[in-house]
Amino acid sequence: MAGAVNALPGMEVSVAQRSRRRDLAEIALSYGLIYAVEWTPRPWQKYLWWIAALIIFFLAARSFEGIQVAGLRKANFFRSSWLVGVALLIAAASIGFGAQLHTLRFMGGPGLFIETYWAYALWSGLQQFLMQCFFLARLVRLLPTPRLAVIAATALFALAHMPNLFLILVTVLWGMVACFTFLHYRNLWTVSLAHAILGITIAIAVPGPVDHNMRVGLGYLRYRPGTPPPQRSQRDQIASTVAWVMAAAPTRRSLIHARP
Numbered sequence: 001m002a003g004a005v006n007a008l009p010g011m012e013v014s015v016a017q018r019s020r021r022r023d024l025a026e027i028a029l030s031y032g033l034i035y036a037v038e039w040t041p042r043p044w045q046k047y048l049w050w051i052a053a054l055i056i057f058f059l060a061a062r063s064f065e066g067i068q069v070a071g072l073r074k075a076n077f078f079r080s081s082w083l084v085g086v087a088l089l090i091a092a093a094s095i096g097f098g099a100q101l102h103t104l105r106f107m108g109g110p111g112l113f114i115e116t117y118w119a120y121a122l123w124s125g126l127q128q129f130l131m132q133c134f135f136l137a138r139l140v141r142l143l144p145t146p147r148l149a150v151i152a153a154t155a156l157f158a159l160a161h162m163p164n165l166f167l168i169l170v171t172v173l174w175g176m177v178a179c180f181t182f183l184h185y186r187n188l189w190t191v192s193l194a195h196a197i198l199g200i201t202i203a204i205a206v207p208g209p210v211d212h213n214m215r216v217g218l219g220y221l222r223y224r225p226g227t228p229p230p231q232r233s234q235r236d237q238i239a240s241t242v243a244w245v246m247a248a249a250p251t252r253r254s255l256i257h258a259r260p
Helices: 002-006 011-038 044-062 082-101 110-142 146-159 165-185 188-205 208-214 217-221
Strands: none
Touching (some): 011 044, 044 110, 110 165, 146 165, 165 188, 165 208, 188 208
């Protein structure tokens, strides 16, 4: 009987259609939660952030296909490490340029630097995991070509930074590079490292009035420029450099400007 049921004509198409509908529903739900968190005022934003995080984590865990597919592997690490090198060159040039213009916002030794940005570095990896293994993976299944999937993922990625024009422009470029690199090498480590380097560079070198301290959504609109302290940490701000999944990590760039 089971063999007869499995042989029913059209069943494969029906299963594929259900799978496509589920992918679409999961993308819509997750992206809707992102926007809801970004535009929800405190204190409700904090509670909604945790709800969104748990839902997206559950959906990602349910469809997890293994560490090899997720790119959490040694293979192609060195072949794709050119991306980290390019990120370091951009960071060096940006920090040098910022030093000339006196726009740098970090003062302190290596210990203070690690204390300030270690959480953001971890968050960068989590963002890339969810971007590549959650959104891009579903878009690849939904769209006819990987190129269209990359374009769609990048568009969603950039629009999640509304209305911060600076971050929209940055994430359009980074989204395309990150997605194509991941699809080609299938290594998440180098993409995450490059993301962390570029994000921390923005935090250090870009003045707050230009990027509104990397805020998005309601926090961007409520930003008020002022005199920033010598170093802007990343611990509690509800907006990350790439506020892609769960509407940005609880990191802080400034004790003064971090409140949305």
